[in-house]
Amino acid sequence: MKIAVTSQGPHCGSPVDLRFGRAPFFFIVDTETGQQIAVDNAGGAGAVQGAGTQAAQTLARRGVQAVVTGHVGPKASTGLQAANIAVYGATGGTVEEALKAFMAGQLQRVEGADVRGHW
Secondary structure, eight states, rough: EEEEEEEESSSTBBBOOBSSTTTSSSEETTTTTTOOOHHHHHHHHHHSSSSHHHHHHHHHHHTEEEEEBBOOHHHHHHHHHHHHEEEEOOOBBHHHHHHHHHHHTOSOOOOOOOOOOTT
């Protein structure tokens, strides 16, 4: 399974970014192979509109099946649902801590948007 965590930096010790579409990076981990990669989201993070939609498309192209983030807007939620990417809530900490919490089943699944657009 590929899991993405919204991140403020390109390392597993980076803080979780609580914004989905405007997160500077997505830290993706393949739980089957152990492969880890940081994906720069500069294009989406700086978009005037559609940051969440672009972010959902980026993760779908990379085969991500779950994302851990703080908040998701309505367009991002629609894009993630269309791509069959499950969303799990995070409240902070580091990417590594968020991944451990996800793997331990400690994170709640988020159904739908929890903030307005352009948050």
